[in-house]
Amino acid sequence: MSVSEPSRAQMASEVPEILVDPKTLRSYGRDELLGQGACGKCYKMTDLETGDTYAVKVIRLYSWGVEEVCEEVQILKTLRHKNVVGFSHSFEDDKFMYIFMELCSGQTLGDILKARGTLTEPEVRYYINQLISGLTYIHRQGYVHRDIKLENLFINDQMELKIGDFGLAVKLKPREKEVCGTPVYMAPEVWKREGHGTEADVWALGCVIISLLKLGN
Structure with a gap:
């Protein structure tokens, strides 16, 4: 199932400008939109403590099966190669899954x-x-x-x-x-x-x- 057009329009306003990982309590600032696809959007985000930047794939959980999202994360976790986008970490809240990856200049x-x-x-x-x-x-x-x-x-x-x-x-x-x-x-x-x-x-x-x-x- 793909994200509906109204959901796409609403997503930017729903994704917090300051995102907090509920487990580590690390805070990330939401920067510019890098791209979007059928199942979500990708934003540049910055760790507010270290200044590290990431490409963060944001997927609305009820529009894309949790099982499929978890499978993508598990695959990314196993891959380590110079020609594959690097995976950093992920977490979720009540609406979205956030997948933090290597930033490639957009x-x-x-x-x-x-x-x-x-x-x-x-x-x-x-x-x-x-x-x-x-x-x-x-x-x-x-x-x-x-x-x-x-x-x-x-x-x-x-x-x-x-x-x-x-x-x-x-x-x-x-x-x-x-x-x-x-x-x-x-x-x-x-x-x-x-x-x-x-x-x-x-x-x-x-x-x-x-x-x-x-x-x-």
């Missing part, structure tokens, strides 16, 4: 492509090599991401690519027959409900290459 590969209009082949190789490295690691850990796209590939200040947004990721098991992901990146076996696995991520990787090189134009 910039995605999609943002870079939109601003630049085109990337050179050496630049595309540079980013794709990192994407392959991150995906290989994710698959070896027994997960499939299921939503690889330009908007989920974040770039940090060192111009390193980080795979993010694991909201649709699942543990590998008997082949999934659920239709999920972003249509233009979706492998045929996904939308045909034939069952899919890590190959669906590889198909999406190919779509990323085509988009960056503008081969379809």
Whole structure:
């Protein structure tokens, strides 16, 4: 189930400007909106004691199953790789789950492509090599991401690519027959409900290459 339009409009006013972790009592200031998706929004937040900054995914609990949110957190906790967005911690209140992650300047590969209009082949190789490295690691850990796209590939200040947004990721098991992901990146076996696995991520990787090189134009 996705967040309704009224809920999206209300979320910013409902998320506190000063957020307090009920367990540690640490306080965080809510800064600018970094992005939003079907199940929530992502804000920059600052630890008011240390000045550390985070990208914080805010998910309304009653609009997205608690089980799915907890699964995303558990997956993020197990992943430690230079090309995967780092997980810090999480907590919840009576309305939202807050997932604190590495801040990547709020910039995605999609943002870079939109601003630049085109990337050179050496630049595309540079980013794709990192994407392959991150995906290989994710698959070896027994997960499939299921939503690889330009908007989920974040770039940090060192111009390193980080795979993010694991909201649709699942543990590998008997082949999934659920239709999920972003249509233009979706492998045929996904939308045909034939069952899919890590190959669906590889198909999406190919779509990323085509988009960056503008081969379809």
